[in-house]
Amino acid sequence: MSAPELSPASLDRLPLEVRKPAYDHAALKPGIAHIGVGAFHRCHQAEYTDDLLANQFDRWGLVGINIRPPLLADTLGRQDGLYTRLIRQNDEVEARVIGSIIRVVDSQESAAPALDVLASPDIEIVTMTVTEKGYCHIPSSGALDLDHPDVVHDLANPQSPRSVPGILARALELRMASHGRPVTLLSCDNIPTNGIILSNVVRAFAERRGGKLAEWIDANVAFPSAMVDRIAPATTDADVDTVEQRFGYRDNAVVVGERFRQWVIENRFAGRVPRWDLVGATFVDDVTPFEHLKMRVLNGAQTTLCYLGVLGGFEHTFEAIADPLLATFVHRMLTQETLPTLMPVPGVSPTAYVEQSLSRLTNTAIHHRNHQIATDGSQKIVQRLLNPIRDRLAKGGSVALLSVPVAGWMAYLIKASARFGRAWPVSDPFAERIAAITDRISANSRELAHAILAIDAIFDPALAANATFRAHVIAGLDGLLSEDPMAFVRHVCAEHEDVLLKQPARSA
Numbered sequence: 001m002s003a004p005e006l007s008p009a010s011l012d013r014l015p016l017e018v019r020k021p022a023y024d025h026a027a028l029k030p031g032i033a034h035i036g037v038g039a040f041h042r043c044h045q046a047e048y049t050d051d052l053l054a055n056q057f058d059r060w061g062l063v064g065i066n067i068r069p070p071l072l073a074d075t076l077g078r079q080d081g082l083y084t085r086l087i088r089q090n091d092e093v094e095a096r097v098i099g100s101i102i103r104v105v106d107s108q109e110s111a112a113p114a115l116d117v118l119a120s121p122d123i124e125i126v127t128m129t130v131t132e133k134g135y136c137h138i139p140s141s142g143a144l145d146l147d148h149p150d151v152v153h154d155l156a157n158p159q160s161p162r163s164v165p166g167i168l169a170r171a172l173e174l175r176m177a178s179h180g181r182p183v184t185l186l187s188c189d190n191i192p193t194n195g196i197i198l199s200n201v202v203r204a205f206a207e208r209r210g211g212k213l214a215e216w217i218d219a220n221v222a223f224p225s226a227m228v229d230r231i232a233p234a235t236t237d238a239d240v241d242t243v244e245q246r247f248g249y250r251d252n253a254v255v256v257g258e259r260f261r262q263w264v265i266e267n268r269f270a271g272r273v274p275r276w277d278l279v280g281a282t283f284v285d286d287v288t289p290f291e292h293l294k295m296r297v298l299n300g301a302q303t304t305l306c307y308l309g310v311l312g313g314f315e316h317t318f319e320a321i322a323d324p325l326l327a328t329f330v331h332r333m334l335t336q337e338t339l340p341t342l343m344p345v346p347g348v349s350p351t352a353y354v355e356q357s358l359s360r361l362t363n364t365a366i367h368h369r370n371h372q373i374a375t376d377g378s379q380k381i382v383q384r385l386l387n388p389i390r391d392r393l394a395k396g397g398s399v400a401l402l403s404v405p406v407a408g409w410m411a412y413l414i415k416a417s418a419r420f421g422r423a424w425p426v427s428d429p430f431a432e433r434i435a436a437i438t439d440r441i442s443a444n445s446r447e448l449a450h451a452i453l454a455i456d457a458i459f460d461p462a463l464a465a466n467a468t469f470r471a472h473v474i475a476g477l478d479g480l481l482s483e484d485p486m487a488f489v490r491h492v493c494a495e496h497e498d499v500l501l502k503q504p505a506r507s508a
């Protein structure tokens, strides 16, 4: 007999060890819309909201909207929005059914279904995880990319938008014209000052629309920045099988995450506030120090391990960090070069944060593929690597270690080009441009680095012109494109032994 499927009717029959929603899921009312219902949202904001509904049942049911793959309306619809969130820590597995999602709307063919939800007077908050490139901004400056094909389309066809900023601008216009109720747009993506970038790109659309839209947005819409954290890789078939084998039911929308979670939100809402702060989130005046800490340390380590990991032949983060050389490298990079760039964060010891972050990455039950993290690197390296590099250079500090993963990102895309035998498939908005550079230029690392550093949408020209940085990137690219990329990592590591190790032992 096949295992029963997860549904409201089967909830009571699930094993006792599976935690269930502690409120009446059928009584939920929509109050929050979320764009981009991937594994991360289901492991993070939806879980916090589930906690909130259990703590204080209120009008904060979630309506999901997917404007890009995957289609989810049917899968989640069959389960009435319910799904299992597994926490995995090495051999431990903990299952919980999350009930905060009322339904998911697929809006991939047309924006109409998304606009219906977003313009509804019931919706007071719109959260989003649309990936870094979803904002259609220029990574190095944060401004709307007016050459982006979807932006070009949406400016010409504002009533049938395709891009996130185009859809949001249209939804705000519909709100202004119909009921005028305020709304908070809360970005939950790993881009620096995500609220400001979101507000920049939406306002850029609104200003071009004319009328009173830009003014109405100023008075009625808030764009708080936020820092989000939980490692939650793409779900695999093995995860779905784990639920069936260990807990005896079938759930096609399972998500898997680590135990650690964090959400720091700027306390600037346009209307009523879901009290996520009652269930573990933190409301602050300024999220910047938290954002730097997380993107430079945890995400910086992930990005470093993914590029060096692929080059070294490792499939997942936990395998890359189990390699003593890569573990040593990333530890030295974070402690010697990244840490000095961080702002003080109340109540957080930066060195303890580094240790904790690296230890999270060793979790063998989290199968986070290096290629998944490597995806869209051009949109990630600014906040994870280039901003700390810029801060270091401004203070005259060394950037020899931080430059290695920057060269790693270049080498990863270069080796994916035809000229280098298409070592692996890649997905990055700049992949084609880098393949074209590779085809055009000889395999000389200096010339390759020179051409890639000239992409000013990624490398701000002042940074690209810095001689120290350039020299490290060229040396890095040379080493990482060689037959033995790990020999280069070993060499850099040896040149940057931890200061503590170099100190003579104290006499007793």
Ligand code: CS2
Pocket: 190, 228, 229, 230, 231, 232, 299, 302, 303, 372, 373, 374, 380
């Ligand atoms: C990862 C993040 O794929 C990636 O870019 O670095 O998704 C990371 O796992 C999360 O930011 C952790 O909070």
